[in-house]
Amino acid sequence: MVRMKVAGEMSYEAFAAENPASGAAPAPKQIRPAPDRRTKETKIWAVGGGKGGIGKSFIISSVAQCLARKGHRIVLLDADLGGANLHTFFGVDRPRTTLTEFFERQIPLSSLVCETGVPNLGLLIGALDTLAADHIRYSQKMKLFRHIRTLPADYVLIDIGAGTHFHTVDSFLLADTLIAAVVPELISVENLYYFLKSVFYRKLLRAMSENGWKTIIFETWKNRRNLGIRNVKELTDYLRTQSGEISGVIDEALSDFLFHIVVNKVRRRQEIKVGLGVKSICMKYFGLDARYAGYIEHDELVSRSINKRQPYLQTHTGSRCSGQIEVVAENLLQQKAFG
Amino acid sequence: MTPPAGKPAEIIEALQVLELPAEATLTQIRQSYRFLKDLYGGESIATLPVSGEISTKDRQQIIEKIDAAYEALIRFFEDERGRDLSVQRSAPDEIARYLADVEEITGAVLKTVRKMQGFVPEEVAAETRIPVLNLERIEQEDFAAFPPPVYTRGFVSGYADFLGLEADRASSDFMRRFNAWKENRGGGNPPHRFRLAFWKKKK
Ligand SMILES: Nc1ncnc2c1ncn2[C@@H]1O[C@H](COP(=O)(O)OP(=O)(O)OP(=O)(O)O)[C@@H](O)[C@H]1O
Ligand SMILES: [Mg+2]
Numbered sequence: 001m002v003r004m005k006v007a008g009e010m011s012y013e014a015f016a017a018e019n020p021a022s023g024a025a026p027a028p029k030q031i032r033p034a035p036d037r038r039t040k041e042t043k044i045w046a047v048g049g050g051k052g053g054i055g056k057s058f059i060i061s062s063v064a065q066c067l068a069r070k071g072h073r074i075v076l077l078d079a080d081l082g083g084a085n086l087h088t089f090f091g092v093d094r095p096r097t098t099l100t101e102f103f104e105r106q107i108p109l110s111s112l113v114c115e116t117g118v119p120n121l122g123l124l125i126g127a128l129d130t131l132a133a134d135h136i137r138y139s140q141k142m143k144l145f146r147h148i149r150t151l152p153a154d155y156v157l158i159d160i161g162a163g164t165h166f167h168t169v170d171s172f173l174l175a176d177t178l179i180a181a182v183v184p185e186l187i188s189v190e191n192l193y194y195f196l197k198s199v200f201y202r203k204l205l206r207a208m209s210e211n212g213w214k215t216i217i218f219e220t221w222k223n224r225r226n227l228g229i230r231n232v233k234e235l236t237d238y239l240r241t242q243s244g245e246i247s248g249v250i251d252e253a254l255s256d257f258l259f260h261i262v263v264n265k266v267r268r269r270q271e272i273k274v275g276l277g278v279k280s281i282c283m284k285y286f287g288l289d290a291r292y293a294g295y296i297e298h299d300e301l302v303s304r305s306i307n308k309r310q311p312y313l314q315t316h317t318g319s320r321c322s323g324q325i326e327v328v329a330e331n332l333l334q335q336k337a338f339g
Numbered sequence: 340m341t342p343p344a345g346k347p348a349e350i351i352e353a354l355q356v357l358e359l360p361a362e363a364t365l366t367q368i369r370q371s372y373r374f375l376k377d378l379y380g381g382e383s384i385a386t387l388p389v390s391g392e393i394s395t396k397d398r399q400q401i402i403e404k405i406d407a408a409y410e411a412l413i414r415f416f417e418d419e420r421g422r423d424l425s426v427q428r429s430a431p432d433e434i435a436r437y438l439a440d441v442e443e444i445t446g447a448v449l450k451t452v453r454k455m456q457g458f459v460p461e462e463v464a465a466e467t468r469i470p471v472l473n474l475e476r477i478e479q480e481d482f483a484a485f486p487p488p489v490y491t492r493g494f495v496s497g498y499a500d501f502l503g504l505e506a507d508r509a510s511s512d513f514m515r516r517f518n519a520w521k522e523n524r525g526g527g528n529p530p531h532r533f534r535l536a537f538w539k540k541k542k
Contacts, residue, residue, distance in 0.1 A: 280378055285389055
């Protein structure tokens with residue numbers, strides 16, 4: 001592939017070509033490889049969590065706007081196959097082109113990206129009109145995932161929709177940055193834990209399967225009562241004792257596994273702390289690394305703007321809620337904890 | 340993770356138990372400790388959904404780890420600062436018992452809670468950016484020396500929030516007392532003494 005040269009900078013390859021005398025000598029320190037936008041990998045973020053209108057779509061579409069405003073090129077992928085509605089958050093009509101074209105007519109993904117009215121921000125609708133989600137073959141799905149990475153964007157943000165179906169969980173696991181949304185209510189926290197455990201189990205299952213140990217994890221989980229395993233942490237603790245190799249694979253799978261928690265629809269000050277509590281439980285009970293990225297308060301005007309087909313962030317730039325969304329976006333960018 | 344210079348590995352580990360970064364301050368350590376003790380010592384929407392998955396014994400172990408980490412960190416900071424930081428430290432449930440009998444959040448209540456949590460005014464000031472002088476005025480209810488009401492309200496609510504008290508209630512309780520005092524002395528204007536100093540400073 002031809003590398004693009006950025007003014008004032010020269011790639012090592014170019015430097016070596018123009019200076020044959022340098023031969024195999026190590027690259028001089030001051031010459032860095034030119035940053036090539038096309039080879040720079042697209043980062044994927046995904047939001048998931050419980051069901052029941054906790055604001056996953058609102059959060060991801062708002063965070064997308066924040067990133068786009070900062071000058072990042074964003075593609076928002078609506079992978080809520082049953083209930084794609086991200087276009088509504090931008091007040092645009094539902095785009096006609098969807099992933100169906102990609103699967104059935106081999107149309108390239110990049111040409112299916114629609115405008116949202118926000119500069120730097122494109123929308124890709126995942127709704128599969130004729131194809132039931134269950135019928136996408138594994139190979140097709142892997143192809144989609146590969147193509148997502150090649151989209152001309154700095155970040156692809158995915159709304160995976162609700163639920164813990166393996167299709168949903170797989171789209172979530174595709175991401176580099178995992179965002180878990182919750183509202184300060186018992187049911188929502190319960191759903192979130194259930195979701196996180198499913199994600200974790202699937203991640204573990206994949207790592208184990210890749211090493212030919214699928215049956216080990218199945219058998220262990222099936223026998224969990226006899227083995228005294230009550231949760232995912234005890235499952236991994238047990239698997240680790242089985243062999244050094246297994247232990248290494250688990251460590252590897254967990255090493256870059258990090259959840260960013262966002263608490264939405266906060267109505268009282270005390271509810272801000274729910275994020276800290278949930279984070280702590282994830283770490284101490286489930287053995288999962290988690291960070292509290294921030295909270296967003298409940299604002300009546302959110303649904304009112306959506307009903308008026310106005311993007312909330314644009315019509316309420318200075319509101320507290322908008323400020324909190326910006327903090328969340330910034331913390332996610334920096335992989336930082338809130339507070 | 341490599342420990343940053345100046346902090347031994349067991350201190351970094353203790354900070355991890357309290358879910359804090361390596362550069363955490365003493366104030367953050369205390370806040371996190373109080374928070375985690377409350378979280379694992381009681382039930383809330385964060386713990387209820389998993390209560391069936393964890394035995395009482397495991398839970399007790401987590402609490403013991405938190406306590407041990409906190410003790411180690413306090414000792415570390417004591418050595419570093421060369422003063423006893425733990426004298427006035429009370430357990431969270433002791434503070435809760437004290438608060439249960441409190442009907443109105445006064446300056447004296449704020450002071451007591453601060454002392455029970457083992458903070459000196461300078462630590463509160465560093466965290467909340469409320470000047471020490473104003474913290475002391477609030478604790479002593481030195482109404483005559485107060486800044487204009489909007490500032491006082493903000494200071495009281497910031498202070499209460501820092502202590503983990505209901506900020507709205509604290510500021511409304513406090514402002515009620517402030518207003519009562521103002522009525523008694525028969526004038527609605529902010530205290531002259533402070534005003535002068537305030538405007539002078541601004542210029
Ligand atoms: N911070 C907020 N304040 C007020 N209303 C909000 C807030 N966040 C979301 N909402 C409202 O809650 C509703 C559900 O939000 P949203 O569609 O984003 O949830 P969801 O988690 O994507 O739901 P689903 O699981 O059905 O996809 C919307 O009507 C939205 O207007
Ligand atoms: Mg949605």
